[in-house]
Amino acid sequence: MSATxxxxxxxxxxxTVDGPATQQELVDAFAAIQEKWxxxxxxxxxxxxxxxxxxxxxxxVVSWASEADYRNFVETSDTDGRMAxxxxxxxxxxxxxxxxxxxxxxxxxVREVGPGPRKEG
Amino acid sequence: MSATxxxxxxxxxxxTVDGPATQQELVDAFAAIQEKWxxxxxxxxxxxxxxxxxxxxxxxVVSWASEADYRNFVETSDTDGRMAxxxxxxxxxxxxxxxxxxxxxxxxxVREVGPGPRKEG
Numbered sequence: 083m084s085a086t087x088x089x090x091x092x093x094x095x096x097x098t099v100d101g102p103a104t105q106q107e108l109v110d111a112f113a114a115i116q117e118k119w120x121x122x123x124x125x126x127x128x129x130x131x132x133x134x135x136x137x138x139x140x141x142x143v144v145s146w147a148s149e150a151d152y153r154n155f156v157e158t159s160d161t162d163g164r165m166a167x168x169x170x171x172x173x174x175x176x177x178x179x180x181x182x183x184x185x186x187x188x189x190x191x192v193r194e195v196g197p198g199p200r201k202e203g
Numbered sequence: 204m205s206a207t208x209x210x211x212x213x214x215x216x217x218x219t220v221d222g223p224a225t226q227q228e229l230v231d232a233f234a235a236i237q238e239k240w241x242x243x244x245x246x247x248x249x250x251x252x253x254x255x256x257x258x259x260x261x262x263x264v265v266s267w268a269s270e271a272d273y274r275n276f277v278e279t280s281d282t283d284g285r286m287a288x289x290x291x292x293x294x295x296x297x298x299x300x301x302x303x304x305x306x307x308x309x310x311x312x313v314r315e316v317g318p319g320p321r322k323e324g
Contacts, residue, residue: 092253094262096217098305109314117322129316132213132264136307141215143253143264182303184219186257193230195250201238 088191090127091149095142096182102137104177109133111171112142119164120144125151140179152188209312211248212270216263217303223258225298230254232292233263240285241265246272261300273309 095112099105109131116129125147132141146152172179216233220226230252237250246268253262267273293300 088251094253106313113314113316114322116316117319119321121316121319122321126318128318130209130312131314132215132310133313134306135309135311138306139310141262141310182305184303185255185259188256189253189260189262190256191251192227192254193234193252195234195237195242197247197249198238198242200243201235 088194089148090191091146091152092189092191093144093146093152093187094183094189095144095187097140097179098138098182099140099180100138100178102133104175104179105133105137105140107175107177108140108172108179109142111175112140112168115164115167115171116144119159119167120155123151123155123159126155139182149190209315210269211312212267212273213310213312214265214267214273214308215304215310216265216308218261218300219259219303220261220301221259221299223254225296225300226254226258226261228296228298229261229293229300230263232296233289236285236288236292237265240280240288241276244272244276244280247276260303270311 097108099108113129113131120126120129127145127147129142129144132143133139146155218229220229234250234252241247241250248266248268250263250265253264254260267276
């Protein structure tokens with residue numbers, strides 16, 4: 083089992099919500115934030131919105147080509163404007179959403195397990 | 204902004220941990236569980252282990268080709284054996300890990316925002 087060679091850099095935004103309608107509202111709001119504040123920076127690859135099948139949770143996984151690209155975004159973008167928009171978007175939701183992030187929301191992928199034969203532990 | 208055409212199905216395993224050493228332990232333990240219990244089922248694509256840069260969190264995003272493939276895995280695999288191994292692996296950690304999952308841990312990707320020009324909100 084070898085380590086992955088993934089050189090990407092990720093941020094993960096994670097909320098619990100009170101139902102499918104709020105899931106959809108939150109996805110729409112955060113997608114608009116990506117379009118207004120994030121997607122035009124060098125090295126931005128994607129924001130992928132994962133919604134739980136039970137209607138209670140949303141993960142947004144934002145992918146960057148490298149940590150340097152992410153750092154450039156943080157250093158040269160309007161963080162105050164973006165944060166104000168995020169706060170306003172969450173407050174404007176018809177339903178309730180609660181952030182589940184803890185600590186610094188930046189990630190690397192340290193291992194990937196692909197398909198293969200069964201291996202006894 | 205159009206909806207994604209992603210037809211995949213995902214499960215997301217989410218833990219807070221007490222430091223980088225426990226992050227690595229947890230990744231190694233869950234990678235072994237994928238190899239022993241999961242990766243040989245039809246439609247299994249990958250398990251990707253995301254570790255936070257501050258050492259406090261681990262997300263494992265498991266990707267399936269379709270919901271039908273995931274359902275087949277659940278219905279035909281040894282769930283009791285797998286769950287016992289997961290419980291044992293978490294108990295055997297040298298550090299502390301706390302599950303952060305809420306509700307049913309299965310997901311679809313309902314939207315993806317790719318690179319593009321700035322769009323005013």
